[in-house]
Amino acid sequence: MKNMFHKCMKAAGRVRILAAAAVLLLLSGPAMAAVPDESQFIFNTFSFLVHGFLVMWMAAGFAMLEAGLVRTKNTTMQCLKNVGLFSIATIMYYVIGYNLMYNGVDKGFMGTIGLWGHDDSAALGGKFAGEGVTAYAASSDFFFQLVFVATAASIVSGTVAERIKLWGFLIFVVVLTGVIYPIQGAWQWGGGWLAEKGFADFAGSTLVHSVGGWAALTGAIILGARKGKYGADGSVRPMPGANLPLATLGTFILWLGWFGFNGGSQLTMGSAKDVIAIANIYITTNIAAAGGVVAAIVLTQIIYKKVDLTMALNGALAGLVSITAGPDSPSLGLALIIGAIGGVIVVVVVPLLDKFKIDDVVGAIPVHLCDGIWGTMAVPLSNGDAKFATQALGVAAIGGFVIVTSAIVWMVIKAVIGIRVSSEAEEMGLDMAECGMEAYPEFRGSQSI
């Protein structure tokens, strides 16, 4: 999403122009071409709602992807964490997050503290344009922003799966969605200092994906790897996901949701210009994902002589994350390349993390962090207003902020209630240990043979 503040100005501005145009047309003859203000208001709001429910749907995508990539004994827990984190994000963003991110940031570092509430008096009073008037229903904007927060939290849950305590994780989500995400979000989308600097992150390669990625990375390091994942001899013992069709479904859900994620980030749909932009975003987003998939398939075939489905799935997400920082400007060809490079990055980084004994269960770090950075740096390739230096500044500033804050939070939680389950619990599986409930009680399954 571009800076909301600028955006409103822009909206207002455009409206006046169109209005004028309309008048001319009305006088000149061939009849009104322009979109009435109230229609614009409806188009903008409905765009937020439709694209918002697509992004909300991504919560299911992450849940299925992760449930499919963990082992059976931790599947119930993974589902629980995903349902829980979306709920917590919803509540926290209402209680503190939204205002902290968008209310009176004014080129600064954060907004105000307090419950969010909607005010549509202007529109209800028939005023749709002008200073400070938003061109959409307040709640539709809130809804759209909200589902983005949840995405960041979902990213974390995949990486730290199969060993983190339920409550330790949920408490982290409270802080991430209530404080960490909103503050850095305020810097850019809230109209803060970073936006002033001219940083460009259309739909959140950095603000959403790398943020989730950084939090996941610090979490993975502080938690340590799953028991038995890495042999003393540096050997890696894979722990294959238990249900790949579910992971595939999750990926398709995310792919679908991404049309809302990127398309809705145009923020308005009340003019031909806007809807054309949204349409362009749909196809660059789609082809970037395709590029990521094809790159991963070809590369794993070449390197490993076999095609790795999980890499192909990560490849799709890699392409999507890569294009997210600037889906509006590149040509289809460039979008394809950006996505393909994203896919290559994933295939290369996944084994690399294992070298460093960083245990990322679902590959969220390569996908969301590495490609989040790549995507952000790739914006200047097609967007003249974006500068590499500024992009790097944004990546670094937000990265630094999230690393420090989330490390502190992880540490505090570790000290106070602990974040890691006992090794017996890990052995037995979190499902029996913390939920007392198997995900697939009738399917004989065990890692043992």
Add this chain to the structure above:
Amino acid sequence: MKNMFHKCMKAAGRVRILAAAAVLLLLSGPAMAAVPDESQFIFNTFSFLVHGFLVMWMAAGFAMLEAGLVRTKNTTMQCLKNVGLFSIATIMYYVIGYNLMYNGVDKGFMGTIGLWGHDDSAALGGKFAGEGVTAYAASSDFFFQLVFVATAASIVSGTVAERIKLWGFLIFVVVLTGVIYPIQGAWQWGGGWLAEKGFADFAGSTLVHSVGGWAALTGAIILGARKGKYGADGSVRPMPGANLPLATLGTFILWLGWFGFNGGSQLTMGSAKDVIAIANIYITTNIAAAGGVVAAIVLTQIIYKKVDLTMALNGALAGLVSITAGPDSPSLGLALIIGAIGGVIVVVVVPLLDKFKIDDVVGAIPVHLCDGIWGTMAVPLSNGDAKFATQALGVAAIGGFVIVTSAIVWMVIKAVIGIRVSSEAEEMGLDMAECGMEAYPEFRGSQSI
């Protein structure tokens, strides 16, 4: 959905006002703000279609939720019932249901009998407002109403799972969707006597959910519990669901579909006022679900020292059902509380039903019946037009009607073709007994060990 009849009047009324406003604007200058009638017609219709397909999607949600919560040996059957009931609902609502519910109820108890057919002559003639003219395509309304019927039927299938005969169930669905649901629907949404009394049920906590719940309850009682579920000593033998990720997916699907269920029930989207209402509905709906989840997680942790995923999933649905009677009026904070209380109700009622040896396989009774009632009674908290007494009257009247009619139907079916499978069939599982087909033929599974 509010009374369609009133609604049309309202729409028409509003349109004229806007039109007037438009003219003024046109003369005065800064150009037209109002939405042209035909644009309104498109907005209203498209809202029905988009929100309608979201509700249709809920059929998949129920199918997955139930398929995940039954045992493997009954999973094929559960899928079959869900595909079948949606198809039957579609046909019955066309053949008799719609007209029985909406055609010429006129403050009475039911509409007319006969096939439904669409008539858009007014709109096609360029007439979008005025006496008796609907502000949306007839078929879009039919589509939106239709998917609601299916929801009521889906609720029943979950409760009576694992022991009911396929054909006994399908025949019940024929009557429920063709007659029972439409008649009580006529009382309120059809502009019948209950609407006259001022009963308030925005999207159907009572008209859809408690109706399904009452039918499920009578069914459960008449069917009896699954073999071996309750020991002679009053002990309860759990029969864990076979595929919890599937149940989780189902819950997310329902959550998504609910934006259509509640949002679309605003019925029009042709003005800023309406789209603002829809946006508000989206976020109250979302936060109520979140409240239900968090309440269930916290409560099961406290009571059982372990967090029960299936309760958390029921909690989400509990929150959704609870807010459905009045998602348009409460503040976010109140919506959160209403949903949370809904979650508490589920956690408390589920074991309670077991005490009474009422065997509800998926928890549909606590979720849809109990929270349907709770949600209906909670409307006056934020909606001044609603009175507790009237709300209670509606709950009781519809409850009584559905209990009696569905009990009769269950009894007749039982007498004529039987509703319960043989105990051998139950032992073997309905899949082999009635479908001759295992759901997971390759996954060694059995309840025995």
Add this chain to the structure above:
Amino acid sequence: MKNMFHKCMKAAGRVRILAAAAVLLLLSGPAMAAVPDESQFIFNTFSFLVHGFLVMWMAAGFAMLEAGLVRTKNTTMQCLKNVGLFSIATIMYYVIGYNLMYNGVDKGFMGTIGLWGHDDSAALGGKFAGEGVTAYAASSDFFFQLVFVATAASIVSGTVAERIKLWGFLIFVVVLTGVIYPIQGAWQWGGGWLAEKGFADFAGSTLVHSVGGWAALTGAIILGARKGKYGADGSVRPMPGANLPLATLGTFILWLGWFGFNGGSQLTMGSAKDVIAIANIYITTNIAAAGGVVAAIVLTQIIYKKVDLTMALNGALAGLVSITAGPDSPSLGLALIIGAIGGVIVVVVVPLLDKFKIDDVVGAIPVHLCDGIWGTMAVPLSNGDAKFATQALGVAAIGGFVIVTSAIVWMVIKAVIGIRVSSEAEEMGLDMAECGMEAYPEFRGSQSI
């Protein structure tokens, strides 16, 4: 989709009329009823986007349906093929497909060769109507067309599952989506010779479904049946699908997606007339699916004394494919019958194919080919402009073209790299043989017992 060329003319035409109407209204008083050109542009574009993402979602539907109907040992591969084919279709349609199908076909046999690129200069210049001006964003049209191509490819993957080599299949998809589909598409939707003849195929019973079906049929014949499927004595050894809930989910996804497939094919939504048509299409589509399900349930009960879930699922798709050639014209009653007959065809044809030892793993040939033909021939029943002879001509011409071209492609691939895996690989399963990855590593499963 109707011929795009005609369509534009039509759109342009209508716009002028409305404009005129508008002017009159503006002068006469009761205020503007007409939809401003730019609003129309937004409505049309948004319809393509919303209905397009529903069709994109069908890719997940095919993936789940097929993943659920193959055996565990081939499930990873089936998921991989589905993710891969969608990606390839995306790229190929951009690289060559779109222009080959739509650019300058002009009553001929194919368009031009070259990358597709969007040009919205007219709309951005405020010009929304007139000669050669499209009434929607170029990219939204591209997106909508694109997802149709993928559908055709998905159909093939189901039939040839469990024995075809990954790369052999993917290469076929390259040619199918890049050349075969676009050329025949040009004949009708591209405004080619077949459109001139007056062939009617609203959303693609022939252009999409039978095309996929013909390619699947030739593939199945050239590949041969799975090892052990047919005994020397002509006996048939069923190889039951491993995960029926997944197949059920896939069917529901396809059902949902079909509202986009058929509804979006109205191509415009900028007038009451159009949105009414879309609404009608939604309900004929829905009831046709319902008819297919009920027909399959009843028929399998009668013939086999047990109800076959997989047939019921095929029945839903059968109904959907059958109505796809003409969802705009039939009454609800006729649509129900058309769908039901579609369901009957599937139940009858499935065992018939086995007689001919044509091994169709998921039943794609009966559903997409046979019902694609049936649906096309059924158009004249309700659409006066369609003639049986012309319909037959279209079916035959496209059938012949696809049979010949795809047979050649299959043969060439077979000769060069081979299309069928070794019998050891087939024994072991494609997942271990070509992906080195089990779909359900922890669920003990084997076909052996």
Add this chain to the structure above:
Amino acid sequence: MKLIMAVIKPFKLEEVREALTPLGVEGMTVSEVKGFGRQKGQAEIYRGAEYMVNFLPKVKLEIAVKDELVPQIVETIQKTAQTGKIGDGKVFVSQLEEAVRIRTGESGQDAL
């Protein structure tokens, strides 16, 4: 010591286990198996094709016991697992030379 191996119908497992406890059977090992025998599987239909299911789900119990207990245990299993319908299963007895309890290293009858 003897090793008693019984193949029974799955739904009889709980009953059998409960019947054996009073006899002093403190442990057993159970596995899911498929049985082939006189009991013929019903003819199934999948997508219009008929086929026979030859192997039926059974549960196998393995119980190590001291010799004295064998007769009553075998009899109890036979009586409890019986439905009288074909496919009830079998009980087999074989000699066991040694038994060791892993936790304690105890061997012989004490290990049971």
Add this chain to the structure above:
Amino acid sequence: MKLIMAVIKPFKLEEVREALTPLGVEGMTVSEVKGFGRQKGQAEIYRGAEYMVNFLPKVKLEIAVKDELVPQIVETIQKTAQTGKIGDGKVFVSQLEEAVRIRTGESGQDAL
């Protein structure tokens, strides 16, 4: 009576069963097992990490038969289950002291 226990490659099961029926084998109990032996599992790759699969899927047959039949049964299994490739499996024979048919209570050879 003897108990014949054979571990074979899964896809050989049907063939073996069919070969045994003419010899008068009226029943058997089958279970899915994993085998470890000379046959080494192929090296697998998951997300870039190589690993060895040590245990390979096999099927275990348990067949109780009267002594006379043992030689031909063992031979038939050996011949039918053979592919000549490593990992074909084993046949083991041990003594069976008693057999009881649960349905009838019959014991000894009549129980088989």
Add this chain to the structure above:
Amino acid sequence: MKLIMAVIKPFKLEEVREALTPLGVEGMTVSEVKGFGRQKGQAEIYRGAEYMVNFLPKVKLEIAVKDELVPQIVETIQKTAQTGKIGDGKVFVSQLEEAVRIRTGESGQDAL
């Protein structure tokens, strides 16, 4: 030859296998089983209803070996599989009359 049958805790499998290889154990057959014994399953809760899990997941090893090896193998299994906690499992030994390698037809000890 003897047949050693051991029931152990699942996560001990790899360890045991590795400990046996040096002793010259070239093969074994493993199956997933459920065990009932002194070790009581924890009380589980599902949707508010408490219930006991009586059967716990175990892994069963079947190893055919020549007589000489039996003592050290049994001891090694006992030592390696031991956690000291209840439920560690058992090792049983019984007589094996014959063994045949399907691939080659070899019989007796050469077949192992």
